[in-house]
Amino acid sequence: MKDFRLKRLFNPKSGRCFDVAVDHGFFNEPGFLKGIESMPKTIETLVDAGPDAIQLTIGQARHLQSHPGRFKPSLVLRVDTANIYGKQLPEYRFSAMIEEAALQAVQLDAVCVCVNLFQIPGAPDVTGQCVDNILRLKIDCDHYGIPMMVEPLVFAPNEQAGGYMVDGDVVKIMHLVRQAVELGADIIKADPTDDVSVYHQVVETAGGIPVLVRGGGKVSDRVILERTAGLLEQGVHGIVYGRNVIQHDKPAGITRALMAMLHDGASVDEAEAMV
Secondary structure (H helix, E strand, C coil): CHHHHHHHHCCCCCCCEEEEECCHHHHCCCCCCCCCCCHHHHHHHHHHHCCCEEEECCCCHHHHHCCCCCCCCEEEEECEEECCCCCCCCCCCCEEECCCHHHHHHHCCCCEEEEEEEECCCCHHHHHHHHHHHHHHHHHHHHHCCCEEEEEEEECCHHHHHHHCECCCHHHHHHHHHHHHHCCCCEEEECCCCCHHHCHHHHHHCCCCCEEEECCCCCCHHHHHHHHHHHHHCCCCEEEECHHHHCCCCHHHHHHHHHHHHHHCCCHHHHHHHC
């Protein structure tokens, strides 16, 4: 059954996936709602643009799944929340998973679940919680036949830019990706490296498990398109972009451009013209 759902996640033409992450409201962090203040409007725009998948929470999945027809994007269900994204780590830190996450995903007709694996300077306790979450979730995912996407996140120190500043060191990313694979991930959603040209090492360390790459902070169209082209050359199986889509002046246009790169082999210049 996992394979059946994976066939709904990855595009049949290219074998790749473009997942738009719109789960930011789950984390109760000021500033995370920019561009997604109205989720019905946001999801309406994204459905019309037609990415392969949209990543949502249990409370927002209804806006996608209530759309009629067979051709809407697939649902990736975010199943954990945390309080570690601010510029200062709180004294009490947590990464908590929703109850019966795999069952709820099946009930919502999701194609996979997404769960974090944090590596945060000064917060090894949160890493331990993430490992516990993944180990518990794997049993239920296997039982219900739903793929488990693990998101290994290597944080730079929070005081630099909150928990959204990636430490792009390839060795750190490789090691955390490998741990996610060892814990039983069916899909990896990983950080980008500072040097895109070495990303094949991350793909290799995943040992055949599909690797999707996070978009990171909001950048110009040219930068995100060039980065995407470089990542595809390195053998990644797709991308998971959030702010570079939902905070874009033309979210439908940038979605179409990225889809053309992933599935039709469009060049950076060709994609940029589509925006």
